[in-house]
Amino acid sequence: MENIITGKAYVLGDNIDTDQIIPAEHLVYSTSDPEELKKYGHFALSSVPIEKAGLPQGKTPFIVGENYQSEYKVVIGGSNFGCGSSREHAPLALQVAGVKAIIAESYARIFYRNSVDGGFLIPFEGNEKLNDKIKTGDEVEVDLNANTIKNLTSGNEYQLRPLGSVYDIVNSGGLFNYARENKMI
């Protein structure tokens, strides 16, 4: 696990469901074929209504043109991030697009589990609402040891909640690594 994640923030609203993260029509691509996998990155967050894409001003696409990677490494969400369908393709799509961490007020259970157990990205919960304090394009630094996010653009720093009982799985890089390290499989 990297200890410091630095990159541009992409800010979203509340209740970002998995249909917005990766629309169901794209769930047909192989997740093991490296070329087809890129499709998931390309279509990541493609169903977020454009006026709510990249807050506060909106109309900022997460993926530009034909790319499959985004210039944004950290997603800042509101409450209930990842609600809806159980598709693990959702955190996978964000990972393929280059996202390393999400900071949200709260998560839907299955998305949270998938992010942790699949080792796709780190789902942090903020101690406070942050999607009205950080702007899309701000440079941020997430410190995994100190549990903080620093907005390098504004200079403000915010505390994040410790990962708690899932820390060991996150630190191992996912459920299978964790189980092997603990001789469970």
Add this chain to the structure above:
Amino acid sequence: MGMTITEKILAKAAKRANVIPGESVWLDVDVLMTHDVCGPPTIAIWKKEFGEQAKVWDKQKLVIFPDHYIFTKNVHANRNVDILRQFAAEYDLPNYYDVGTERYKGVCHIALAEEGYNVPGTVLFGTDSHTCTSGAFGMFSTGVGNTDAAFILGTGKIWEKIPESIKFTFNGKMPEYLTAKDLILQILGDITTDGATYRAMEFDGEAISGMNMLERMTLTNMAIEGGGMNGIIAVDDVTRNYLKEIGVTQYEEFTSDADAVYHSKYTYDVTKLEPTVAKPHSPDNRATVREVEGTKITKAYVGSCTGGKITDFQYAAKLLLGQKVKVTTFIVPASTQVAKQLEEETISGISLKEIFVNAGCTIAESSCAACLGGPSDTIGRSSDGDVVVSTTNRNFPGRMGSKASQVYLASPLTVAASAVTGELTDPRKFL
């Protein structure tokens, strides 16, 4: 201290005398269910992680229903079904229900009930968020992703955090204009889409006791729309009779203790509720049908694991008998058994299927179809500018196809009444 039904079932699966909400435990899984969208990536993870040693932990406990993208020319979607077929053949899996054969069932959550996989007191995990549906049978059931499913596939075990429980009690006798769908939409408006996150939703009361199993499944099905880990209803004679008819006789019944501790409790009098919708674009965006009455619609849709059971079609047919629909109306039986029942069951001597055909509806083959949009050639998929009234479960932006369409979630009675008038209509006008 007493325990809830959910805590008791999870304690049993964790081989513990008791469990406390908030603690994480390892569970022995009784059934793992998967389908064509999440099955192939689950198998890929399982093969990659277990390598040469990859073994299905228990073939009898693995159930695979292709159901999502079945009647499409999309080559990638068809390839996913091919992967399931090859996997089932390679490992000689007894519980695979292949497309294009007499074994094909359709929507997994309905087929699980019909085929006797819902067994009270057991623990069922599925790679689909609506796996919570099975909780209507006094069991623990919930959705997981592909990595968790791959772990179960190889080990039969998974970790889970013990949820707190919320109790929803429905007093009174259900009026003829209300269905279980109205009740769950009422709840969602009260608790919102994350009110039950990491919690169990337990339902009881006179109105629940008077409900058949299929209507109860509508309630537990949409627990996930409130963020719920599971929905659950204790076993009673209605459950026992349903199970007896399909030959399920061995099971353990659990009930919540009188002194069980709940996160919160909600009580409703069903005689005071009225037909309800969820407006675009969230299942908790509640309004009474009266409040939105007259809103013009372009499509009506009756189908899915939520609203494609025979009971849903009985409600819709009751209203459509002798009527003509004003907008394109799709009838999508969830399972092949439901499709057969449409031909067998009658109202005033006319089969439900004939009632729908005479009313001008389009009847589709059993699958998840347009509930989740699907490939571009999916029947019933919404287009730009569509205003759809639907018995399905989600109306997120783009969920049924076009991002530029609007979806109102409603009961089969409200959908049928609206199909006849071409605008959102309170079914009481027709009853």
